[in-house]
Amino acid sequence: MSGAESGMAAGNGGQIGSGRIRQGQEVVSVTGLRTQFGSNVIHEDLDFSVRAGEVMGVVGGSGTGKSVLIRTIIGLNKPRAGRIELFGQDVAALAPTEWRAMQSRWGVLFQDGALFSSLTVAQNVEVPMKEHSDLPAALRRELIEVKIAMVGLPPDAAHKYPAELSGGMRKRAGLARALALDADILFLDEPTAGLDPIGAANFDGLIGDLQRALGLTVVMVTHDLDSLYAICDRVSVLVDKRVKVGTIEELMREPDPWIQEYFGGPRGRAAAGSATRAGETAAAEPALPEQGA
Amino acid sequence: MKKTAIIVAGRSGSAFTAQIGTMKVNEEVDAMQTLGLDPMEVLVMPRVFALVLVLPLLTFYADVMGLLGGAVMATIVLDISFFQFLRQLSDAVTLWTFWVGIIKAPFFAFIIGMIGCYEGLQVSRSAESVGRQTTRAVVEAIFLVIVLDALLSIFFSVIGI
16 A cells, blocks of 8 residues: 555565565566557557566657557557457456456556546546545545655645646646556656656656655656666667667667667767766665655 | 527537547546546536436527517517417417427437537547537537438427427
């Protein structure tokens, strides 16, 4: 339920997140995926997998289907062919009730938060709790406060409507909603897009801290090279309708021109440089205070 | 009453498309699905149900206002007193004329609501598509209201009302 408990669980037996999965286990496994819109094939024979406890970055040129890949995994887009396994279960074979249960095991942060505009932040965070649990109202209220504090929003933001918040705050609120239930996997669609460099760095920090504290597995689509260097363990690059996976160092050895251009270009080198510098100072920084406890 | 339905198609049908369409652009509908909420249940059903409930009431209101306007007009221009107007009215139209209008209203409401919501859900992730689908919704709704009105008129005349 709380960061402290998850942290403890990580200590014994290698279980992480909500305690239902083990560190390193394959939680997302996609094989032979083919997606297409009309005659436009986006992915062809694509294999993709994510291990529990890692932060997987998904990058690629525009139109290569980064968001489509995530949308397909979470069931918003039906694949033409291929097999998607989540937590070791084939999603195509799940009964509707099993699918619903599985939906409560991941959180999704869409671009710009995708908060329900007619509800306040607190009500937004409450939606998944109401839908997937039968917690009493008083407990829900308490949990909402915890979640809102956890993502670094001030308490008075709880009663504001999405339109009254800044872009960065909407993303944080979206993150609170994604984490309303004790998710094992967090899917992020361009979490730092549209934020200024300081806001983006703070958001990266927040995701990294939450990932460690809650034992989350994170899959993030991003354009932001700084995010990749700051928090991603491995990176999947979408090229030629398939993915190439590896750490940034491994990928830099790939001959593919797009990958070379992406990591080896001026922006890539700048991000690498600042990541090294940040790494030296970050080692001394204290971890996230466990507000979830 | 067809005219009321056409006004509502312009006012509420378009509002449904614009509301749901904006939610589509903002990925709210996707977020809903990932949280296990069914957009049909959360967005479409309440809107259609509300319109089916309210359009007959609005039709009644429009009927009363229309007759009142007729009475005022008759008094001022044609020099027919209010009571004369009422007497003439009861000769000219039967109660069934009124009921036919009220009976038709929920059908019109259903069509307007469904088209408004459907076109809203067809919106892709761009602002211009909200405008395009809203226009479509209004045109389709008005067209289908007129067609359905004709069909219902045939139906009513066949059963002899």
